[in-house]
């Protein structure tokens with residue numbers, strides 16, 4: 001089962017693996033043609049009713065695979081309004097191949113005739129809101145026709161995630177709404193009101209994986225393999241950055257406020273974490289650290305807000321102040337450069353026990369996690385040694401390690417990002433491997449960079465997606481550096497390349 005958002009991510013990851021969308025469209029169209037062959041004998045008439053998005057594109061391809069049939073391709077809209085290059089290229093190919101095509105811009109001109117099969121390729125996963133014209137009238141005409149209806153990906157007008165009509169308020173499921181086919185309102189007065197309409201399909205050919213919204217349909221649903229390799233789901237990729245793009249009208253602070261709690265014995269680590277959080281897109285990043293190191297951390301970067309706390313180590317006496325600072329932020333990164341003094345461990349324990357926000361936990365703060373009961377949403381970023389010290393298990397084979405980490409994350413009730421040549425990211429349920437990065441990143445400080453990037457991204461999305469995206473972009477930035485500097489790479493280089501690694505976001 002796959003949601004629309006995840007499908008879009010997997011599709012982008014497949015493209016990054018060298019399987020472009022046009023290639024997937026070719027497989028999809030082929031699968032649609034196969035579905036038609038199962039419902040009609042060669043020579044039958046097939047009317048393909050196509051929208052202007054890639055759902056229509058799939059049907060343009062299908063028409064080429066149906067040479068044994070009497071096909072007619074109808075585009076709803078002008079050819080210039082076809083939205084994507086790949087759909088337009090497949091449309092143009094139909095004309096060049098002298099296959100019968102026609103365009104309908106006014107729904108009054110739509111006549112389906114008396115086909116044996118209608119292919120509904122008006123709208124797929126890109127549909128928003130209730131069906132508009134001419135798709136609306138076309139859906140009514142399709143439902144009123146006697147032909148066998150085969151829908152491409154999803155019946156047009158259905159939300160693939162919920163099964164509700166697109167644009168319906170929550171909870172308006174198709175189960176109780178039998179007037180949605182439009183049959184009752186398809187009268188000559190056109191008095192359809194504003195009722196949602198959707199195509200009533202006999203068969204649906206959906207791609208790659210089943211969709212939650214197709215479960216309750218009274219139609220034969222076929223899942224077609226369109227050649228998306230398992231790696232597109234198993235590994236992180238640029239698709240995991242989709243949805244992290246920012247609203248053009250956003251204000252300062254809307255795109256993440258991060259508090260780094262660290263420093264004491266060390267100054268470099270919290271500074272790297274904080275600067276990585278800024279380069280990964282956080283709007284405001286502050287560092288809460290002992291006063292003895294505050295000036296030095298500030299000296300590394302004028303972009304940081306430094307909050308100094310009395311003394312030279314963090315301890316339980318700082319709890320109130322750090323809680324106040326954390327309360328106003330979207331994510332806390334706890335651990336970089338904190339050291340392992342007893343007082344600091346007591347501080348971490350007490351802070352996490354009472355915290356209910358989102359936090360990345362790294363370095364010396366990690367060992368406290370298995371002992372505490374907390375409502376906080378944690379992302380723990382251990383390397384394999386730290387994982388074992390926390391009570392987790394590891395294995396050489398990445399998939400085997402993934403399963404061990406998944407069950408440990410489930411026990412902890414938190415997200416784990418276990419660092420390695422293949423990072424494992426899991427919330428106990430979902431699991432991804434990240435293979436970006438290179439051996440040059442074993443240099444000191446890259447773990448601090450990762451924690452900062454994850455903090456910034458978790459501040460803008462959720463814990464699991466932040467961890468997945470953070471692992472992917474930090475490794476990608478490291479790979480960009482290694483291309484130029486080989487194993488002379490240092491952690492600050494990686495920070496500088498984060499924006500480039502994130503350009504797909």
Ligand SMILES: NC(=O)C1=CN([C@@H]2O[C@H](COP(=O)(O)OP(=O)(O)OC[C@H]3O[C@@H](n4cnc5c(N)ncnc54)[C@H](O)[C@@H]3O)[C@@H](O)[C@H]2O)[C@@H](O)CC1
Pocket residue numbers: 007008011021024025028051052053054055056057058083084122123124125126127128129130131132133135152153154166207226
């Ligand atoms: N991996 C994938 O995601 C693949 C997707 N493919 C196909 O691509 C489809 C998604 O393509 P698109 O994202 O282009 O989306 P659609 O083909 O669903 O079309 C979206 C367009 O339709 C119009 N539209 C949206 N809502 C409407 C409404 N309520 N009434 C009338 N018009 C409306 C808008 O112009 C919008 O841009 C999938 O359903 C599938 O058929 C396949 O080609 C191959 C692989």
Ligand SMILES: [K+]
Pocket residue numbers: 055120121122123124151152153154155156
């Ligand atoms: K469709």
